[in-house]
Amino acid sequence: MKTIETIATVTKDGKITAQLSLDIPEGEHQVVIVIDEKPLVEKVESKEKRPPLNFPVHNCGLWPENLSLQLFSGK
Template identity: 60%
Template sequence: MKAIATTVIVTADGKITLQLPPDIPPGEHQVVLVIDEQPAPPELVTKKERPPLNFPVDSYGSWPADLSLKREDMYD
């Protein structure tokens, strides 16, 4: 079983188009479709309109010269 989570656009006539990954073999498959009752907000529908994420950056200087990250040195 493979789970695929994606966002789709439902047309006025109730149709969607879905592109599956190439590792799904051709043939008849059972599919379970779960629809959220609330449509996605318009800003989440197209990723091109979403502003880039702005994560905070903290600088603490360079590593100490004598820093050892060996397990034996970190734990007694």
């Protein structure tokens, strides 16, 4: 038995559509559906353009010419 939490779409004719992970085999499955009484509402602010994030800036001067930021894999 597997518990999956996802968002489903319910149409006017009572059909439900949900996206599941690919590890669920295709075919008929017995499921239990619990539905909130109120449908999800998109937040109004998500449609509005928000201002860019304001990250702090630290000036560390010039980087050495031979500076390498490549990670050492140890191989």
